[in-house]
Amino acid sequence: MAGTTVLGRLAWYVATVVEGRQETRTARTLVLNVPSWPGHDAGQHVDVRLRAADGYTAVRSYSIANAAQNERVELTVEELADGEVSLYLVRTIAPGDPLEIRGPVGGWFVWRPAFIEPVQLVAGGSGIVPLMAMIRTRAAAGLQTPFRLLYSVRTPENIIYAAELQRRESEGQGLTIAYAFTRATPAGWPRPPARIDAAFLSEAALPAGEDPACYICGPTGFVESAAALLEQAGYDPKRIKTERFGPTGGIS
Amino acid sequence: MSKDSFVDGNAAAGALLSVFSIDITDADAQCAACGNVAPVARSRVYAFEPGIVLRCAVCEHPLLRIARGTGRTWIDARGLTYLELRTP
Numbered sequence: 001m002a003g004t005t006v007l008g009r010l011a012w013y014v015a016t017v018v019e020g021r022q023e024t025r026t027a028r029t030l031v032l033n034v035p036s037w038p039g040h041d042a043g044q045h046v047d048v049r050l051r052a053a054d055g056y057t058a059v060r061s062y063s064i065a066n067a068a069q070n071e072r073v074e075l076t077v078e079e080l081a082d083g084e085v086s087l088y089l090v091r092t093i094a095p096g097d098p099l100e101i102r103g104p105v106g107g108w109f110v111w112r113p114a115f116i117e118p119v120q121l122v123a124g125g126s127g128i129v130p131l132m133a134m135i136r137t138r139a140a141a142g143l144q145t146p147f148r149l150l151y152s153v154r155t156p157e158n159i160i161y162a163a164e165l166q167r168r169e170s171e172g173q174g175l176t177i178a179y180a181f182t183r184a185t186p187a188g189w190p191r192p193p194a195r196i197d198a199a200f201l202s203e204a205a206l207p208a209g210e211d212p213a214c215y216i217c218g219p220t221g222f223v224e225s226a227a228a229l230l231e232q233a234g235y236d237p238k239r240i241k242t243e244r245f246g247p248t249g250g251i252s
Numbered sequence: 253m254s255k256d257s258f259v260d261g262n263a264a265a266g267a268l269l270s271v272f273s274i275d276i277t278d279a280d281a282q283c284a285a286c287g288n289v290a291p292v293a294r295s296r297v298y299a300f301e302p303g304i305v306l307r308c309a310v311c312e313h314p315l316l317r318i319a320r321g322t323g324r325t326w327i328d329a330r331g332l333t334y335l336e337l338r339t340p
Binding site: 010045046047059061102103105106107108109220241242243244245 | 258259260261262263265266267269270273275277278291292293294
């Protein structure tokens, strides 16, 4: 019965950390093995639950970073200054440790290989994570759907997945990338440090005339500003999907 | 409340699924105050234990309030005119 299936998806799984991969100074990817994982769509996320011995629990939502592959789930977590959960996930948890997760959840901010329209991705900081799942899912399906990524980061050292992004772009399969550095640029970079603005969009984004599906993910202020810029530049608001994360605590 | 102190309906997907048993983040919701129609995923979410408040992204009117206690859940949906679910 359908209801049973849906409720079944909501169960908490006990995942096991298989590997931890440091992506930047403050971001780490946890590779999880999740027995009976039903698979996921690119852009979906999971809730992670930590429980202390005294009964205190904390739940946080994290985007899935990998293309669906059997029982494997990868989460890339950025360390927040006062984030009790992110600190544990970035600095402490180790291969072999258990981790409770619930999901996959979220049916709106998703990209599926069957979608044929060009795609404009806009990432702010660790907002790259669900967009990377889309890039990887497209590659795993062997597709050449035009994908354009605008990635706003503080400095070159803050780029998550830097080597993989460079490799995937150089493969010439229709993925192109433009970076906006907001604090410090590589030597000789043509654009001084600045946020994404209307001029950068008109130069670097897929033209509004191509009617791309747009996915924007990042901190709340970044997402508000990028979505407003796209709408002002004539992109169809109905084709702009946003996902914002903020310092708000967990939603259990 | 600072500009960045909310997230959006995407982040509440797990909590909403645990209440409704289907994903409503993909559903269109109409705000009873201003009439705006938008996916639940675009609403603003201010999470305060033990409750969740989803607000209209345009006018900030509360669309849906959910409070959970031991063994029961209260849902106040008076801020919604309708919810349009995608059904197979």
